[in-house]
Each structure stands twice: as structure tokens, then as C-alpha cells.
Amino acid sequence: MERYARSSAVAVIRLRNPPVNALSVEVLQALEDGLKKAEADPSVKAIMICGENGKFSAGADIRGFSTPKRHRVALGPIVSLIESSEKPVVAAIEGIALGGGLEVALGCHYRLAHVKAQMGLPEVTIGLLPGAEGTQRLPRLIGVPAALDMITTGKHIPATEALKLGLVDEIVEENTIEAAIRLANKVIGQPLGPRRLSLKPVPKLPNTDAFLREALAKVKKQARGFLAPELCFQAVKAATERPFAEGVRRERELFQRLLSSEQARALQYAFFAERAVSRDHLSLAPSPLPGTLLSDVYIYTGLGTMGQGIATSLVKAKIPVVALEQDLEYLNKGRKAVMGLLEREAMKMEGGAQTLDFHNPARLQFTVDFDLLSDVDLVIEAVFEDMALKKEIFHKLSKICKPGALLCTNTSALNIDEIASATSRPQQVIGTHFFSPAHVMRLLEIIYGRHTSPTAIATAMQLAKALKKVGVVVGNCFGFVGNRMMFPYVEQAVFLLEEGSRPEAVDQALEDFGFKIGPFRMSDLAGLDVGWRSRKGQGLTGPSLPAGTAARQRHGQRYSPLPDLLCERGRFGQKTGKGWYQYEKAGGRTAVPDPWLHSFLSQYRDSHGIKTRYIDQEEILERCLFSLINEGFAILAEGIASAPEHLDVIYINGYGWPKHRGGPMFYASTVGLPHVLAKLQKYSEAHPDVPKLRPSAFLKKLVAAGNPPLKEWMSYLSRQSPKL
Numbered sequence: 001m002e003r004y005a006r007s008s009a010v011a012v013i014r015l016r017n018p019p020v021n022a023l024s025v026e027v028l029q030a031l032e033d034g035l036k037k038a039e040a041d042p043s044v045k046a047i048m049i050c051g052e053n054g055k056f057s058a059g060a061d062i063r064g065f066s067t068p069k070r071h072r073v074a075l076g077p078i079v080s081l082i083e084s085s086e087k088p089v090v091a092a093i094e095g096i097a098l099g100g101g102l103e104v105a106l107g108c109h110y111r112l113a114h115v116k117a118q119m120g121l122p123e124v125t126i127g128l129l130p131g132a133e134g135t136q137r138l139p140r141l142i143g144v145p146a147a148l149d150m151i152t153t154g155k156h157i158p159a160t161e162a163l164k165l166g167l168v169d170e171i172v173e174e175n176t177i178e179a180a181i182r183l184a185n186k187v188i189g190q191p192l193g194p195r196r197l198s199l200k201p202v203p204k205l206p207n208t209d210a211f212l213r214e215a216l217a218k219v220k221k222q223a224r225g226f227l228a229p230e231l232c233f234q235a236v237k238a239a240t241e242r243p244f245a246e247g248v249r250r251e252r253e254l255f256q257r258l259l260s261s262e263q264a265r266a267l268q269y270a271f272f273a274e275r276a277v278s279r280d281h282l283s284l285a286p287s288p289l290p291g292t293l294l295s296d297v298y299i300y301t302g303l304g305t306m307g308q309g310i311a312t313s314l315v316k317a318k319i320p321v322v323a324l325e326q327d328l329e330y331l332n333k334g335r336k337a338v339m340g341l342l343e344r345e346a347m348k349m350e351g352g353a354q355t356l357d358f359h360n361p362a363r364l365q366f367t368v369d370f371d372l373l374s375d376v377d378l379v380i381e382a383v384f385e386d387m388a389l390k391k392e393i394f395h396k397l398s399k400i401c402k403p404g405a406l407l408c409t410n411t412s413a414l415n416i417d418e419i420a421s422a423t424s425r426p427q428q429v430i431g432t433h434f435f436s437p438a439h440v441m442r443l444l445e446i447i448y449g450r451h452t453s454p455t456a457i458a459t460a461m462q463l464a465k466a467l468k469k470v471g472v473v474v475g476n477c478f479g480f481v482g483n484r485m486m487f488p489y490v491e492q493a494v495f496l497l498e499e500g501s502r503p504e505a506v507d508q509a510l511e512d513f514g515f516k517i518g519p520f521r522m523s524d525l526a527g528l529d530v531g532w533r534s535r536k537g538q539g540l541t542g543p544s545l546p547a548g549t550a551a552r553q554r555h556g557q558r559y560s561p562l563p564d565l566l567c568e569r570g571r572f573g574q575k576t577g578k579g580w581y582q583y584e585k586a587g588g589r590t591a592v593p594d595p596w597l598h599s600f601l602s603q604y605r606d607s608h609g610i611k612t613r614y615i616d617q618e619e620i621l622e623r624c625l626f627s628l629i630n631e632g633f634a635i636l637a638e639g640i641a642s643a644p645e646h647l648d649v650i651y652i653n654g655y656g657w658p659k660h661r662g663g664p665m666f667y668a669s670t671v672g673l674p675h676v677l678a679k680l681q682k683y684s685e686a687h688p689d690v691p692k693l694r695p696s697a698f699l700k701k702l703v704a705a706g707n708p709p710l711k712e713w714m715s716y717l718s719r720q721s722p723k724l
């Protein structure tokens with residue numbers, strides 16, 4: 001506790017724990033001590049709580065949740081202590097007040113925030129609920145619908161919205177601390193009863209029961225097996241049904257249930273994994289990164305779907321862009337699409353189009369003039385996946401661009417070294433695999449080639465950061481990390497159809513597991529023709545396939561021609577109105593099981609002498625997931641990625657893997673590597689012609705080593721890529 005000024009009647013309690021003033025045991029203890037001291041000091045007439053370094057607090061120290069129980073200090077009683085103080089307590093909220101940080105503020109009698117502050121109860125995103133009485137106080141302050149929304153989604157809200165909701169009493173543009181002191185002085189001596197949220201009733205709704213029923217249905221639908229949102233709901237519901245103290249007891253009970261859950265452990269692992277992965281390599285970037293200065297320019301070529309998203313993403317990050325296309329027709333089409341995307345993005349932002357300023361040619365210009373590339377710092381090429389075309393472009397770039405320019409290729413599978421070989425500066429060539437839609441998806445896979453320099457890698461990582469994406473650096477191999485792990489997963493899904501399953505059964509099993517979208521719905525969305533083109537390119541199907549090749553064999557391994565057969569019938573998915581499902585029209589979005597496909601599958605099985613069998617959910621999950629995980633172990637062993645966390649971050653952010661399961665490698669660690677190995681052995685014996693089911697040597701090694709924790713896996717490998 002300190003005094004604002006020597007003779008001030010306002011005691012100041014400053015939360016101090018850099019970088020985000022997380023509420024560690026020590027901070028909580030100091031907060032309690034400070035409160036008691038201020039309470040006992042007759043010269044103190046009011047108390048102000050603020051955070052060090054322009055941040056109130058990011059909430060409980062998340063690392064503390066995995067420490068043994070006896071070391072924990074409860075926050076709820078401290079919040080009660082604040083509220084019951086006989087002296088007015090004012091929260092001065094700067095920067096962030098999240099989780100337990102906001103709960104501390106809710107215990108205060110007054111809340112004043114800086115206009116740029118953000119507030120929220122994001123506990124749900126780490127598998128918890130606000131466990132310091134926040135689920136009982138917030139509905140009393142801002143009403144049940146708004147509280148439920150904040151608590152079940154975990155969203156951060158800006159101070160301006162917080163003011164409208166009544167979450168804060170006042171917002172200020174100038175010095176928050178001084179304004180809070182003024183407020184504290186003003187309210188000395190005023191009655192505190194009406195300011196104590198625990199004493200307030202929860203505002204009544206016209207039809208609380210109906211509202212809660214609908215809200216629960218919505219929460220359950222979005223959660224897909226994720227427990228925390230539903231328990232958050234239950235805690236808020238308790239506030240509508242019970243007196244404060246009983247509601248708090250219910251909140252504690254639910255909090256304890258979540259605290260000991262595997263899902264909370266998974267989400268907290270994912271939280272730290274993402275931050276650790278994003279930090280990698282950054283230190284080698286030139287500072288400041290060219291292009292983060294507004295006078296510099298990023299240029300990018302190709303205005304197809306990916307290019308449109310990339311351009312939008314760059315403009316959103318306030319990076320000046322020159323968008324290049326091969327001819328005016330494509331340029332005009334691309335321009336229209338990009339402008340449309342930007343209009344929509346601007347509508348979601350405060351300040352709208354003015355903030356993005358994309359009509360300003362200094363921010364975004366469109367051209368067909370390749371010579372404009374001579375002075376740019378960074379190029380992102382985003383033409384379609386055609387090696388010859390990419391090499392031609394890189395050859396040109398290498399000639400035109402200034403010596404230091406970084407040359408990025410947006411590719412999902414092509415060989416970076418081969419692309420780099422078309423240039424005279426392979427050390428500056430790097431893969432940047434954006435995910436569609438590129439202005440929405442958070443993942444950026446960054447692929448280094450044999451000659452890519454550490455500075456180039458670091459610069460690409462900094463680009464990811466500037467775009468607010470999660471950059472993950474990986475090595476160069478077919479499909480890199482994400483798609484390479486996806487191949488066996490999709491392969492199994494199709495094999496399951498051959499053996500007796502249906503697309504809707506496979507999708508359902510994986511969506512129940514928590515995937516946003518199953519493999520067949522995903523394939524229909526992405527377009528079956530994409531994979532078909534690639535398989536034709538690899539000589540697996542199409543005219544280059546040698547005559548007499550067995551329909552279901554390629555290079556001595558099992559192959560399913562099912563996706564090719566659908567493409568030959570013009571069934572490309574949503575875009576043609578038919579794929580693995582049928583749709584209301586070409587371009588339709590609602591997938592409906594298709595009787596035609598069911599009978600096509602029966603005929604297919606008959607014609608190949610396959611006996612249809614019932615395949616249960618367990619087998620669907622095990623074959624799809626364990627083959628994907630198996631590939632992950634192979635990737636780690638080859639040094640294509642530097643740690644299992646990298647694979648997990650890729651899967652959560654780019655492939656819709658359910659975050660509450662922590663990523664595929666974390667999931668493998670939770671079900672146990674011996675179990676994964678045993679299942680792979682079983683399926684591999686049943687399908688000896690499927691190499692991707694054969695357990696990887698690294699997985700076997702880890703099992704033989706006694707199933708060590710994930711953090712130790714990499715220590716069992718002797719060799720690591722020097723660039724990772």
C-alpha cells in the first residue's frame with residue numbers, strides 16, 4: 001500500500017507482477033495485506049486499486065493452476081474483503097482487466113477505465129469459469145444476457161462498450177490514475193451499500209426460463225463437447241435462482257470440477273504453446289522489420305482467392321500493399337473482390353473504412369506493372385499451385401527485386417528448394433503457407449528451404465506477428481507439417497467409406513470429437529478438384545497413369561480411387577452442388593446425405609468384391625486420428641518440426657482441431673502412447689498395405705522409454721535441424 005501523495009487520504013494499492021500483473025500467490029497476499037492495512041489506518045479515507053505499467057491485471061497466474069492445491073490462495077474471499085470495506089474502493093482500469101483482474105474490479109465500489117482499456121472474463125478459453133464470485137456479481141451489475149455472453153464466450157470488450165453495459169462508471173481519455181483519485185476523494189463519506197454488488201438483486205427478465213432455455217441450447221450447440229461454456233452457463237443460472245452466498249458456493253463447486261478437468265489442462269497447455277511457438281526465431285529479425293514502416297511496401301502477386309485474403313490481411317495490418325496481376329481482366333476481378341472483403345472488414349471495426357484507409361493508393365494499389373517490384377521489401381507470391389509457373393515468377397522476381405527483398409511463396413505443398421533454385425538468392429526465398437480465408441485464419445506455416453537464411457525466417461515470423469497470426473516455422477517436405485499430417489487422416493476417412501461407412505457417419509464421429517467440420521464436409525467446401533489436380537500431377541490418376549494399373553493399388557500400396565471417380569462425374573463439392581453430399585444448388589452450403597452416393601458406394605464395393613461391414617465410432621476416430629498422430633511422430637523424428645507443441649499449434653489454428661483437446665500430440669499424450677501404439681499395430685496388421693498405419697519408429701521408441709511426458713519427447717531424438 002502506498003499513498004497517492006504525502007497528505008492524501010487515498011491509499012493506493014498497485015498490482016505489480018510484470019509483464020501483465022498476473023495474480024500470483026504473492027500478489028494476492030500483498031493485495032490482502034494492503035487492504036487490511038488501509039482499512040486499519042484511520043488517516044485513509046478511500047482506496048484506489050490500479051496496476052503497474054498501464055495494465056490493471058490479466059487475472060490469475062495461469063501457471064499457478066497446475067501447482068499443488070496447498071499453494072493456492074483463494075481470490076474470492078479477497079474480492080469479498082474489498083467489497084465489504086468501510087472505505088470506498090475505486091478500481092482504476094488501464095490496459096487490461098481480465099479474469100480474476102476484472103473480478104477484483106467487480107469487488108470495488110467504483111470502476112473507472114481508460115478509453116483504450118479492454119475487459120473480459122476469458123476463463124472459459126482456458127477451460128475454467130470466473131471462480132472469484134464473478135459469475136454472481138457480473139449479472140447483478142450488467143444483467144443476465146450481457147453477463148452470460150461475456151462469461152460463456154470469454155470475449156474482451158472495449159471500455160466504450162463496458163460503459164454502455166454499466167460495467168464501468170466512467171471512462172477517461174487522460175490520466176486514469178489521477179481521475180480515479182479524484183473520484184475516490186469525491187465519494188468519501190457516501191453510502192457504500194448501493195455500491196456493493198453482492199447486495200443487489202439480479203435484474204429480472206420478462207421470461208427468464210425461456211431465455212435460459214434458449215441460451216443453454218445455443219451454448220451447447222457451439223461447445224461441441226467443450227465443457228467449460230456449459231458450466232459457465234450453470235454458474236450464471238445459479239445467480240438467477242439463488243441468493244448470493246449460495247450462488248458463490250455453486251460457482252466454487254463448478255470451478256473445482258473444471259480445474260481438475262483434462263480439458264482445462266489441454267487449454268492451458270495450448271495457451272502457453274502458442275506463445276512459445278510465436279516467440280521462436282523472432283530475435284534474429286532486422287529491427288524494425290521492413291514494411292512495418294509505412295513508407296515501405298509489400299507487394300504481392302496473384303489475386304485469386306488466396307491472394308485476395310492475403311492482401312486484405314496486409315491492409316488490415318496497415319501494411320502498404322501493391323497488388324499485382326498478370327492482366328487487366330484478372331486485376332479488375334481481384335480488385336473488386338479485395339475491396340468487397342475490406343468493406344466488410346471495415347464495417348466490423350471501430351472507425352470503419354477510415355481506419356483502414358484502403359481507398360488511399362499509398363496504402364493499397366493495383367497494378368499489372370511488374371517493374372513496380374524493383375523497390376519493395378517483401379513479395380508474397382500467391383499464384384495457383386503450379387511449379388513451372390512459380391519458378392517462372394521467381395526467376396523474374398530475382399532479377400527485378402532489390403537485393404535485400406524477401407521473396408515469399410504461398411504454397412501448401414510445393415518444394416521450396418525447387419522454387420528457390422529459379423533465383424540467384426535462395427537464402428531470401430521462404431514459404432509462407434496461408435490458410436483460407438487468409439484474412440480470417442490465424443495460422444501461417446513458415447517453411448524454410450535448404451538455403452533460407454535465419455534472418456529470412458525471423459523476418460517471416462515478424463510478418464506473422466504484424467498480421468496478428470501465429471507463425472510456425474517448419475522444414476521443407478511434401479505437404480510441410482499441416483497437410484502432411486492431414487493426408488493419412490483423409491486417406492483413412494476414404495478407406496472407411498470403401499469398407500462400409502458413409503460420409504455423414506465419418507463426419508459425425510469427428511465433429512462429435514470436436515472438429516469444426518468433418519473431412520468430407522471439408523472436402524466439399526474446399527473442392528474435390530483441388531486434390532484431383534494434385535493426384536493427376538503426381539501420376540496417381542488421369543491420363544499419365546500406366547495402362548493396366550490396379551484400380552485400388554499404387555506403388556504396391558492401397559489406394560482409393562473414390563475421390564477421382566466423383567470428380568470424373570463432375571462432383572466437385574459445394575461449387576457444383578454435389579460431392580460427398582448433395583446441396584440445394586451449385587454454391588449451396590447445406591450438406592444433405594445423398595442417396596445417389598450411398599448406392600454408388602454399394603455398387604463400388606460390389607464391383608471390387610468388398611464386403612460391407614458396420615464400422616463403429618471408435619474405429620473411425622482411432623483410424624483417422626492415430627494415423628494423423630503417427631505422421632506427427634515421423635515429422636518430429638525427421639526434424640521437420642522442432643517440438644510437438646508446434647504441431648499442436650498448427651492443428652488448433654489451421655485445421656479446426658478442438659482446442660479443448662490440446663492438439664493431436666497433446667491428445668496422444670493424454671490417451672497414452674502405449675494405447676496409440678497398440679491401436680496402430682492392430683490396424684496395421686489388419687491393413688498391411690497401408691504404410692501410414694505402421695507405427696513410426698519414434699513412437700515405438702517413446703513407448704519403449706516408458707511413455708515420457710510430452711515435454712521430454714524431443715530429448716529422445718539425437719538429431720535436430722540446425723535451423724529449428
Ligand SMILES: CCCCCCCC/C=C\C=C\CC(=O)SCCNC(=O)CCNC(=O)[C@H](O)C(C)(C)COP(=O)(O)OP(=O)(O)OC[C@H]1O[C@@H](n2cnc3c(N)ncnc32)[C@H](O)[C@@H]1OP(=O)(O)O
Pocket residue numbers: 019020022023024025058059060061062063064065071072073074075076096098099100101122123126128129130131132272275276
Ligand atoms: C497460484 C495462483 C493463484 C490462483 C488463485 C486462484 C483463485 C481462483 C479464482 C479466480 C480465478 C480466476 C481465473 C483467472 O483469472 S484465469 C486467467 C484469466 N486471464 C486470461 O485468460 C488472460 C490470458 N492472457 C491473455 O489473454 C494475454 O496474455 C493478454 C493479457 C491479453 C496479453 O496479450 P499480449 O500482449 O499479446 O501478450 P502475451 O499473450 O504474449 O502475454 C505476455 C506474457 O504474459 C504471460 N501471461 C499472460 N497472461 C497470463 C496469466 N493470466 N497468467 C500467467 N501468465 C500470463 C504470457 O504467457 C506471456 O508470457 P510468455 O511469453 O513468457 O509466455
